[in-house]
Amino acid sequence: MALSRRTFSALAGSAALGFALGGSGGPGAPAAYAARSVPTGPAPAAPRADGRRHTIGYDHHSLVVDGRRLVVWSGELHPFRLPSPSLWRDVLEKMRGHGYNTVSIYVAWNYHSPAPGEYDFTGVRDLDLFLRTAAETGLYVILRPGPYINAEVDAGGFPGWLTATEGAARGTDPTYLGHVDQWLTAVNRIVRRHQHTDGGGTVLLYQIENEYDGHVTDPSGPAYMSHLYKKVRADGIDVPLFHNDKGRNGYWIPGSFDTGGERGKWLYGFDGYPSPSQPPPDWGDFGIGGLKGGATASPRTPGFVPEYGGGWFDPWGGVEFGGKGYAESRRTRDAAYERRFYLTNLANGLTLHNVYMTFGGTTWGWLPAPVVYTSYDYGAAIDEARNVTTKIAPMHQLGHLLQRVPDFAKLDRAADVHVAGLKTYHLTNPDTQAHVYVLRNDGADEVTSTLRTADGDDVELTVAGHDARLVTTGLSLGRRKLRYCTAQPMFVLTAGRQDIALFTGRYGEMAHLVLECPAEPLVQRVDPEAAWVYDQGVLHVTAPLGKGGLTRVLVQRGESDTPLLLLFADDATSVRLFPYDTPSGTLLVYGPALLRHAKLDGSAVHLTGDIVGASGVEVWGPRGITSVTWNGQPVRTRVTVSESLVALARMPAAPRPALPELTGWRRKTENPEAAAGFDDSAWQTADKKTSFSTTAVPAGRPVLFADDYGFHYGDVWYRARIEGGIEDLESVSLAYSTGTQGMLMAWLDGVPLGSHRMPVPDAKTVRKGSWTATAEFSADGLRKKLRKKQRRKPEHVLSVLVRRMQHDMDGGSLDTHKAARGLTDVSFKGVSPKVSWRIQGAAAPDPVRGPQNNGGLYGEREGWHLPGFADGGWEPVTLPRSDEGMGVTWYRTGFRLSVPGGVDASVGLVLEDDPARAYRVQIFLNGWNLGQYVNDVGPQHTFVLPNGILRTRGANTLALAVLADGTSEAGPGVVRLELLGSAVGGVPVTSVDSPGR
Numbered sequence: 002m003a004l005s006r007r008t009f010s011a012l013a014g015s016a017a018l019g020f021a022l023g024g025s026g027g028p029g030a031p032a033a034y035a036a037r038s039v040p041t042g043p044a045p046a047a048p049r050a051d052g053r054r055h056t057i058g059y060d061h062h063s064l065v066v067d068g069r070r071l072v073v074w075s076g077e078l079h080p081f082r083l084p085s086p087s088l089w090r091d092v093l094e095k096m097r098g099h100g101y102n103t104v105s106i107y108v109a110w111n112y113h114s115p116a117p118g119e120y121d122f123t124g125v126r127d128l129d130l131f132l133r134t135a136a137e138t139g140l141y142v143i144l145r146p147g148p149y150i151n152a153e154v155d156a157g158g159f160p161g162w163l164t165a166t167e168g169a170a171r172g173t174d175p176t177y178l179g180h181v182d183q184w185l186t187a188v189n190r191i192v193r194r195h196q197h198t199d200g201g202g203t204v205l206l207y208q209i210e211n212e213y214d215g216h217v218t219d220p221s222g223p224a225y226m227s228h229l230y231k232k233v234r235a236d237g238i239d240v241p242l243f244h245n246d247k248g249r250n251g252y253w254i255p256g257s258f259d260t261g262g263e264r265g266k267w268l269y270g271f272d273g274y275p276s277p278s279q280p281p282p283d284w285g286d287f288g289i290g291g292l293k294g295g296a297t298a299s300p301r302t303p304g305f306v307p308e309y310g311g312g313w314f315d316p317w318g319g320v321e322f323g324g325k326g327y328a329e330s331r332r333t334r335d336a337a338y339e340r341r342f343y344l345t346n347l348a349n350g351l352t353l354h355n356v357y358m359t360f361g362g363t364t365w366g367w368l369p370a371p372v373v374y375t376s377y378d379y380g381a382a383i384d385e386a387r388n389v390t391t392k393i394a395p396m397h398q399l400g401h402l403l404q405r406v407p408d409f410a411k412l413d414r415a416a417d418v419h420v421a422g423l424k425t426y427h428l429t430n431p432d433t434q435a436h437v438y439v440l441r442n443d444g445a446d447e448v449t450s451t452l453r454t455a456d457g458d459d460v461e462l463t464v465a466g467h468d469a470r471l472v473t474t475g476l477s478l479g480r481r482k483l484r485y486c487t488a489q490p491m492f493v494l495t496a497g498r499q500d501i502a503l504f505t506g507r508y509g510e511m512a513h514l515v516l517e518c519p520a521e522p523l524v525q526r527v528d529p530e531a532a533w534v535y536d537q538g539v540l541h542v543t544a545p546l547g548k549g550g551l552t553r554v555l556v557q558r559g560e561s562d563t564p565l566l567l568l569f570a571d572d573a574t575s576v577r578l579f580p581y582d583t584p585s586g587t588l589l590v591y592g593p594a595l596l597r598h599a600k601l602d603g604s605a606v607h608l609t610g611d612i613v614g615a616s617g618v619e620v621w622g623p624r625g626i627t628s629v630t631w632n633g634q635p636v637r638t639r640v641t642v643s644e645s646l647v648a649l650a651r652m653p654a655a656p657r658p659a660l661p662e663l664t665g666w667r668r669k670t671e672n673p674e675a676a677a678g679f680d681d682s683a684w685q686t687a688d689k690k691t692s693f694s695t696t697a698v699p700a701g702r703p704v705l706f707a708d709d710y711g712f713h714y715g716d717v718w719y720r721a722r723i724e725g726g727i728e729d730l731e732s733v734s735l736a737y738s739t740g741t742q743g744m745l746m747a748w749l750d751g752v753p754l755g756s757h758r759m760p761v762p763d764a765k766t767v768r769k770g771s772w773t774a775t776a777e778f779s780a781d782g783l784r785k786k787l788r789k790k791q792r793r794k795p796e797h798v799l800s801v802l803v804r805r806m807q808h809d810m811d812g813g814s815l816d817t818h819k820a821a822r823g824l825t826d827v828s829f830k831g832v833s834p835k836v837s838w839r840i841q842g843a844a845a846p847d848p849v850r851g852p853q854n855n856g857g858l859y860g861e862r863e864g865w866h867l868p869g870f871a872d873g874g875w876e877p878v879t880l881p882r883s884d885e886g887m888g889v890t891w892y893r894t895g896f897r898l899s900v901p902g903g904v905d906a907s908v909g910l911v912l913e914d915d916p917a918r919a920y921r922v923q924i925f926l927n928g929w930n931l932g933q934y935v936n937d938v939g940p941q942h943t944f945v946l947p948n949g950i951l952r953t954r955g956a957n958t959l960a961l962a963v964l965a966d967g968t969s970e971a972g973p974g975v976v977r978l979e980l981l982g983s984a985v986g987g988v989p990v991t992s993v994d995s996p997g998r
């Protein structure tokens with residue numbers, strides 16, 4: 002905003018008004034509970050596993066840790082969606098550097114439990130390691146182990162084996178609760194060691210259940226919640242517990258179920274995924290007009306959103322984003338969306354805020370719910386390839402602000418303010434009298450308007466269409482006081498003998514800052530862009546944002562001997578500014594893409610972090626610092642007027658390592674199971690008569706549901722021995738149930754009957770539950786293919802391969818995860834033979850990669866996906882391919898990478914082909930099932946290969962299992978590697994164990 006003459010004099014004239022309107026409460030403001038006893042003051046220091054006891058309390062305004070107010074600024078990340086433990090540290094450090102103080106995680110029961118009573122917390126499932134890493138990174142953890150989580154994972158997180166057990170889930174059925182208790186025991190044994198309360202770690206809060214509303218129809222709901230609560234407490238978890246209420250119904254507020262007499266350790270939380278095309282909702286305490294639900298449901302606990310949409314998932318076919326995939330999710334919920342919606346949340350008094358997702362990751366193997374494809378990028382601030390996107394800017398700016406400017410942890414609603422064209426929220430801190438205004442533009446066009454502050458200043462502001470702006474007045478900037486600033490404060494800190502305050506806004510804007518200065522200060526321009534005027538006790542500074550990178554203005558003397566360095570940055574510049582606390586004082590580092598760590602050692606400061614584009618480095622810190630190292634290398638610096646050390650030369654951009662072409666392919670077809678003579682004697686007989694599934698067992702016929710025979714993931718084979726001639730056979734009907742994208746192929750005596758697939762979902766059908774269909778194969782074609790003599794034979798074999806997708810989730814607590822998977826009924830028209838069935842799914846779960854890694858394809862059972870498999874006898878081929886016919890074919894090749902040491906390259910595998918071709922590919926890298934590509938459905942073509950599983954300096958084995966339904970020619974088409982990101986820095990990556998056999 003440019004400062005007009007008229008505004009300028011009006012401002013100067015109003016200075017004498019002071020804080021006449023200061024103080025809390027305004028018309029309609031809700032009462033504040035007990036909050037005043039906890040004064041506004043610095044937030045607790047970044048948490049770590051320090052072995053000390055810490056208290057976690059709360060009042061109406063915020064959490065209170067060790068007597069200090071804490072605003073929780075959290076991001077959701079699922080360790081199970083990043084199957085390379087070293088990379089957890091990478092993402093956590095990116096979050097920490099960019100302003101988050103908390104990470105929220107689901108712990109998926111199915112990921113850790115291959116069988117009843119078996120719990121695996123090793124390797125990629127090492128929860129203890131995750132919690133240690135979070136503590137080492139200085140992040141609090143919100144732990145969410147279900148038992149039900151939803152999360153677009155198979156059965157909403159319930160283990161496959163639970164789908165075949167007795168008793169209704171998500172209620173008080175004793176069999177179900179017995180299993181739940183075992184799970185919680187296993188999780189809590191680990192979590193107990195990492196609670197912040199006793200200093201073992203940084204676990205701050207713990208969620209039971211998720212979006213549970215089964216009590217609406219099931220009167221035992223409260224008893225179920227009570228059971229979970231007491232079980233978790235009995236396991237020694239003593240941090241506050243909470244639940245995540247869907248739809249802001251006020252479900253599970255304190256007192257709504259029996260907590261065994263314990264009071265004051267239960268929080269109410271609700272989630273929200275508002276449409277980005279509607280104005281942000283008022284779901285907190287301070288909503289203006291039409292308050293309903295949300296935080297108002299529980300006025301004595303702080304406003305808490307355990308999940309707030311930071312993107313959205315994309316179903317198969319790309320139906321959510323018009324086939325454009327997650328780039329479109331990121332575009333529709335961009336940085337302006339975040340500002341507009343999250344500032345509204347702040348204005349609504351929500352001080353525990355978790356963005357779902359902050360890093361979405363990959364739903365690898367058979368882990369995704371049937372609705373979604375492999376990538377769970379979510380359009381999050383950090384993309385699936387671990388690149389920090391432009392969405393990080395609001396998170397970074399608000400996160401650092403909420404941690405470093407304590408006024409925001411205790412805000413009350415203040416007198417309504419009207420600003421033409423902008424929805425305005427007005428809040429104030431009762432202790433400091435700082436005022437906070439959130440001005441939101443719900444229209445498409447830019448609005449310039451005037452805010453009359455509580456001090457009587459008229460502040461002219463411009464807010465872009467569909468954006469919002471935070472304006473504060475009365476903030477302490479170290480020893481001086483801010484009258485107001487049109488740009489948003491990002492932090493105030495003291496480094497050495499100087500106070501530093503940073504203000505941020507959009508590129509090209511003019512920031513106007515007014516500082517109270519009873520005595521005229523000495524102002525020094527460090528960069529050429531800024532201008533200032535001193536008039537009647539106030540200093541007006543104007544600075545254009547972003548044009549020259551960072552703009553620095555040094556304010557000295559006046560009423561304080563301590564200089565105040567004012568910094569002004571646009572979004573892109575602000576995300577390269579990292580405040581960092583060390584035991585000997587606070588540092589501010591400017592320049593690199595990421596600051597991971599800083600250490601002070603005498604006069605030297607040692608920095609580690611990432612460089613992406615060419616960048617300089619500048620450091621402000623405690624007095625006496627004279628030298629800087631970056632990633633272990635000395636940096637030549639000079640001292641600046643603003644008392645920083647700045648590098649004399651820029652560090653070069655990260656190299657973009659070359660990736661090899663994928664050649665040397667070998668090919669082999671499989672499905673011997675289709676042949677009449679295949680030996681299936683080791684397969685299980687499928688002759689059960691009853692099932693706990695919600696799918697009905699056809700009268701007089703056997704249960705064919707795969708889960709009832711212990712096959713819970715991936716493909717499943719059936720072979721039926723048919724006794725009796727089939728000369729009069731008219732048709733075979735195969736009823737099956739798979740979830741979206743399922744398909745089957747059938748053979749009779751080795752002769753293809755045909756294939757069938759579930760229809761490609763559209764926006765209406767994609768979320769529909771369990772996909773069922775009946776494939777009817779007429780015998781006409783068969784008569785031509787099978788000679789009469791063969792048809793007359795007394796015994797025949799029907800072979801069926803079902804690509805069963807995963808289990809439905811159980812969001813409605815209706816046991817929908819128990820809908821059958823696989824064949825559900827088979828009947829023959831024209832003949833009534835005696836039929837006996839055998840079934841085969843995955844072999845025993847891979848002991849390292851886990852149960853969701855494999856289904857029951859022949860190649861998988863024989864280890865064709867594993868790196869040590871000898872494929873020397875396979876046919877050498879080149880890609881792309883055009884093959885005819887129905888069935889399963891494998892392709893294998895190896896490739897070596899030699900990414901330079903110290904470079905963090907993120908690599909993807911890209912598959913492309915004519916979209917008319919009906920085939921799908923299961924992708925195995927070094928034996929790990931990294932996803933499913935459906936060529937004619939999409940939209941995913943790029944599959945992230947996480948480092949650790951991917952050897953970036955060494956040999957890799959790629960295996961592709963191609964299922965062709967025979968209705969068109971099949972590929973693979975083009976298969977290539979692509980560089981998705983590159984940084985100098987990163988974290989040390991330990992290879993993920995990938996047994997060869």
Ligand code: GAL
Nearest residue numbers: 150151152153211212247314
């Ligand atoms: C929420 C749910 C999450 C996830 C999300 C959509 O309602 O709690 O687990 O499913 O929706 O991504």
